[in-house]
Amino acid sequence: xxxxxxxxxxxxxxxxxxxxxxxxxxxxxxxxxxxxxxxxxxxxxxxxxxxxxxxxxxxxxxxxxxxxxxxxxxxxxxxxxxxxxxxxxxxxxxxxxxxxxxxxxxxxxxxxxxxxxxxxxxxxxxxxxxxxxxxxxxxxxxxxxxxxxxxxxxxxxxxxxxxxxxxxxxxxxxxxxxxxxxxxxxxxxxxxxxxxxxxxxxxxxxxxxxxxxxxxxxxxxxxxxxxxxxxxxxxxxxxxxxxxxxxxxxxxxxxxxxxxxxxxxxxxxxxxxxxxxxxxxxxxxxxxxxxxxxxxxxxxxxxxx
Numbered sequence: 415x416x417x418x419x420x421x422x423x424x425x426x427x428x429x430x431x432x433x434x435x436x437x438x439x440x441x442x443x444x445x446x447x448x449x450x451x452x453x454x455x456x457x458x459x460x461x462x463x464x465x466x467x468x469x470x471x472x473x474x475x476x477x478x479x480x481x482x483x484x485x486x487x488x489x490x491x492x493x494x495x496x497x498x499x500x501x502x503x504x505x506x507x508x509x510x511x512x513x514x515x516x517x518x519x520x521x522x523x524x525x526x527x528x529x530x531x532x533x534x535x536x537x538x539x540x541x542x543x544x545x546x547x548x549x550x551x552x553x554x555x556x557x558x559x560x561x562x563x564x565x566x567x568x569x570x571x572x573x574x575x576x577x578x579x580x581x582x583x584x585x586x587x588x589x590x591x592x593x594x595x596x597x598x599x600x601x602x603x604x605x606x607x608x609x610x611x612x613x614x615x616x617x618x619x620x621x622x623x624x625x626x627x628x629x630x631x632x633x634x635x636x637x638x639x640x641x642x643x644x645x646x647x648x649x650x651x652x653x654x655x656x657x658x659x660x661x662x663x664x665x666x667x668x669x670x671x672x673x674x675x676x677x678x679x680x681x682x683x684x685x686x687x688x689x690x691x692x693x694x695x696x697x698x699x700x701x702x703x704x705x706x707x708x709x710x711x712x713x714x715x716x717x718x719x
Contacts, residue, residue: 515566524580
């Protein structure tokens with residue numbers, strides 16, 4: 415049963431002002447008081463910042479990716495085999511929060527980037543982000559209160575090497591920025607568990623690259639993390655693979671992610687017969703081609719970190 419939104423009168427006024435500003439872009443699906451309130455809170459009610467950012471997001475929602483309806487399709491992107499879904503249910507011990515488990519330590523992010531184009535990686539990721547948003551919106555409709563995601567990042571299996579550093583300063587930082595730009599205030603907190611001994615080094619590198627509001631939501635649990643996490647969520651929504659000889663209380667069944675066979679990494683053999691040009695950051699170049707009608711032109715873009 416849909417509940418009346420519990421929102422202050424001052425916030426209601428700001429929500430209506432924002433709704434009027436984007437009335438030509440916002441869709442019926444996305445047009446909820448709480449969705450708009452997230453944008454207001456996330457940008458300190460600064461309309462000069464909010465309106466252009468929200469309009470960009472609304473245009474993205476109405477693009478060929480069709481964000482409003484993407485979760486109506488099955489979760490069957492090729493990348494989803496290697497990046498498993500993690501929504502498990504209501505935290506309960508943290509009110510109005512839904513738990514999502516990310517297998518950050520064992521997800522083969524490097525292999526995914528070496529195998530799939532970045533746009534396909536983002537398309538697979540957006541599906542999961544939209545599913546989180548959908549669950550949040552459903553909870554808000556049921557309770558009449560603002561909801562969010564408890565984003566638990568399990569770092570078990572994380573290896574300290576150059577690949578990790580490249581990921582932290584490159585692709586993963588980019589995905590984090592994308593989340594904060596497009597899914598404003600959807601995450602209640604990021605909780606890191608199973609943290610390795612080198613976590614302080616990684617955090618010192620990653621912290622400056624994250625948006626300030628994201629940084630402030632990060633909690634890193636120590637060796638007592640199995641007990642600490644129970645202050646935030648009930649064991650029924652926490653993964654069974656956390657159980658050990660001393661603990662057998664966690665009940666959520668989550669599929670384990672798979673590594674990608676390096677033999678399946680993308681091979682750029684098509685480039686050997688191509689004309690190569692190098693373009694420095696911030697610069698431009700041109701290619702002149704004499705082409706006949708219906709001729710097929712292939713372009714490859716390779717970025718070097």
